[in-house]
Amino acid sequence: MKKAWKLLCALLAAVLAFGLVACNPEKGPDDGGNGGNETKIEIAGTYSIDLSAMEMPLTIYLKVEENGDFKFSNTKTFEMEKSSGTISKTSTDYLMLYKKVNGNDVTGKTCNLTKETNGNLKFVGTILYASVTIPSPMQNEDTGDDVYFFGVPVTGDEGGESGNTLEIGLYKWSDEKNQYYLNLLEGGSFTAFVYYTGMASGYAYDYGTYTKMGAMCRMTSSVYKDAEDKTKPLTESVTVDTEGVIKADVKLTPFAKATKEITLTAVTEKVDVALTYEGTKVMPPMMGNATYNLELTILSDGSYTFTSTNVSGEGEPYTETGFIGLENNMSGKGVIIPQGVTTAGEITIGEDESITFKVPVVTGTPRGSVTLAPKAAA
Known part of the structure; x- marks a missing residue:
């Protein structure tokens, strides 16, 4: 009798334990709380998207949950949802599947996302935001170049109180063989002038457009092409960290096969x-x-x-x-x-x-x- 009682208690404990796990509101029955996905999505976070390339003085925000749910909003608090859906991982990148746009149910609407090495998200397809349809890439009417939109991770201070906002102005980098000047101009355009020495000495240049958000600046070159797809313009970048160090990933000369990361300093003296x-x-x-x-x-x-x-x-x-x-x-x-x-x-x-x-x-x-x-x- 005592043995049967111990067996019954053990069975009851097992049932109760299973019930507690199954009823835990923080976990799903399949995945431990990730909405049906066995692993958390790697691109979870909040991102800002600068739409100034569309001649729209507007920044929108994307929030990606760990279970892949996403939504767009006009504020970082996401009180007003402009569109939403789910994101899934593919073999090479990510796929956004829209479920609601401007409050209406939609089907078959998608957009591809690629995670860049610097953590930005590159949109390839169509961003659906309320009643606005945003193609990425879109063609720059002045240059004819394709311009992609990027989601830049929101760090929490957006380059504000920590002093890490990238300012418009003139910057310089040099080493024993190169001298590089970058000028971020008002209105979203940039120029770069290079003097180099070595096996050959001479001058090189770059110019184009840029979009800037807080500590991040993304430049679209009108001179150089993407190394992997020669039909697309080269994308370069400038970032400033919380300690004020300014890093740029740029192409210095036509001879260079790839971009180079350099550290810029703001120019405060007269230029020679x-x-x-x-x-x-x-x-x-x-x-x-x-x-x-x-x-x-x-x-x-x-x-x-x-x-x-x-x-x-x-x-x-x-x-x-x-x-x-x-x-x-x-x-x-x-x-x-x-x-x-x-x-x-x-x-x-x-x-x-x-x-x-x-x-x-x-x-x-x-x-x-x-x-x-x-x-x-x-």
């Missing part, structure tokens, strides 16, 4: 002169055959000042500023982007190192071709 050119231009008879002296000064960050002065002293000199990029070893070409202009003009570099490009010589006249020679050292 890198190159100077000079020449003359005789205007057509309708402008009195006037002769103008032309001077061009290019600083080490690629910024330039062009000045045209009538040799007779009549009239006011014409002055133009902007960015010039030169690549004198592989292409023998360059670009000129005047201040306030988004479309780059072409520069041709001659065998004698002269440069030919279009610029107004007189205020109010169209851009005409000029050829300038390197200025002799004083």
Whole structure:
């Protein structure tokens, strides 16, 4: 009898133990609380998506739960849901399956996600946000380049109180063979100017557009192509950590097979002169055959000042500023982007190192071709 009683107690304890586990509200019957998934999804977290590339001054937010549920919102508190669904892991990336968009049930709507090495999420497909459909990539109307949207992890301070916001401005990096300047400009464009030495010495450049959110800046190059897909522009990045260290992952020269991680410092001093050119231009008879002296000064960050002065002293000199990029070893070409202009003009570099490009010589006249020679050292 005593033996039977012990057996009954053991059986009852087992049943109670099973019941307690099965009824634990924090765990599901299949997976220990991960919504049916045996493992937690690796990309769980909160992300911000900058939509300024669509000419929309808007940042939206994505929250991914550990069980793969996701939702978009206009705030980090996610009080208002704009769309939602589930994310599953595929063999190569992740697949978003939308279930609700703008409060309505949907079926068959998906978007692919790729996790980048820096933790960002790259959207490949369509972001459905309330009544807005956001293609990724979308085509930049000015350059024709494809622009992808990225989810940047929200760190909690968003680059605020910790002082790790990446500021617009001029940055520099150098070593024994390279000197690199990066200028993050107002309006979402960037320029870069490089001087390098070694087996070959010369200049290189980069320019394009960027999107910035807190401590992260993602740049889309108008010069270089993606190493794996030559139909797509190269994506470069700049980040600043909580200690204020600024890291950039950029392509330095056309010779480089891959991007390079460098540490940038903000430029607070006057930038040195890198190159100077000079020449003359005789205007057509309708402008009195006037002769103008032309001077061009290019600083080490690629910024330039062009000045045209009538040799007779009549009239006011014409002055133009902007960015010039030169690549004198592989292409023998360059670009000129005047201040306030988004479309780059072409520069041709001659065998004698002269440069030919279009610029107004007189205020109010169209851009005409000029050829300038390197200025002799004083």
